[in-house]
Each structure stands twice: as structure tokens, then as C-alpha cells.
Amino acid sequence: MxxxxxxxxxxxxxxxLSAPVLALIAVAIRLDDGGPVLFRQQRAGRGGTSFHIHKFRSMRSVAGAAVTSDTDDRITRVGRLLRATKLDELPQLYDVLVGHMSLVGPRPEVHRYVAHWPPPARLRILSVRPGITDPASIAYRHESAELAQAAQPEEYYVSVVLPRKVEMYLRYVDTRSFLGDLRILARTVRVVLSR
Known part of the structure; x- marks a missing residue:
């Protein structure tokens, strides 16, 4: 509680407090390519129930892999800046407010990737609300650059990155505490500001 x-x-x-920044970002996105401001995508939430995650749109709305590398040509000019500064994640504060997410918790994945989690791990990870940040988010803050080095980014994500993230998610779930969450938030702020 x-x-x-x-x-x-x-x-x-x-x-x-961030309302003026949110408004400026929305205007910048619209001026950049005239597309929608927000990106919504179904993710697996607590108990495996689906919810729509909200982000500022950083990519053109065309078909492609569900994971994104730095070389992905779908990323817009404004999108590159938003992704580099993590400002594209700000709308997830709304998802926290309505109860779909927490500030700290395992990052919510799309269902197709959750299907790759071992069933016992899936039950444990989905027993808590997903979060905006967690230890895996900090460790993989340069994930898109790592994926850019792979010949098949999505295959690399599923076979290499995802299993490592699952281990980190499980470690978080098994050791989580309020003070631990505060430490993760502080580390996240330091990492974002260091960019």
C-alpha cells in the first residue's frame, strides 16, 4: 500500500510539474512529421492482463520489428532526441497513475516476448506491477546500440537479451522492497542525467 x-x-x-515540457514535446512531434503524438501498444501487465502502454511517438507508424536498434530508419528526428534522453517514457506516468504500472518494477513486455519466458518465471514476474524502471532498464540503457550490432536484432533480443532480463526481473521480484525501489529510482535519475 x-x-x-x-x-x-x-x-x-x-x-x-512536467506539463509544459509535455506540451512542447507534443508540438515538436506534430511539427516533425505530422503524425500522432502518442504511441500506444498492448503489453502484459500484472497477472498477465493486457494494458496499453503510453509513450511519446518516436518512430514512423510503419511495419517492422517490435524491438528497435539505433540504426532503425523508422526513428524520426525528434524521436532520436526523445529516445536518447528517455523523454519518450514520460507518458507512462499516466499508466502509473491509473494503476497499470508502478514507478519501479520489471519492464512490461509485449505478449509475444512474454511467451518466451519459462512458465515458472512468467508467473513470478507477472505477480507484480510492471514498472517504468528497474535494474534491467539501467543495465540495458544502451540496448538499442547493442541490437544495432546484431545481424538479426529481434532474434538476438529473444535469444540473448531477453533471458538476461528475465534473470534480472526475477532477482528484483524476489528481493524487492520500498527502500530498494528508492535506490533504483535514484540510480535511474543519475543515469538519465549523466546522458
Missing amino acids: IKRIFDVTVAAVALL
């Missing part, structure tokens, strides 16, 4: 109260309070205050 303390975690949920903290999530709601921080998400509400952060959305309020």
Missing part, C-alpha cells in the same frame, strides 16, 4: 501511495503521489506531481 505504501508503494502504491508513493507511486500515485510521485506520478501526479511529476505530471503536473
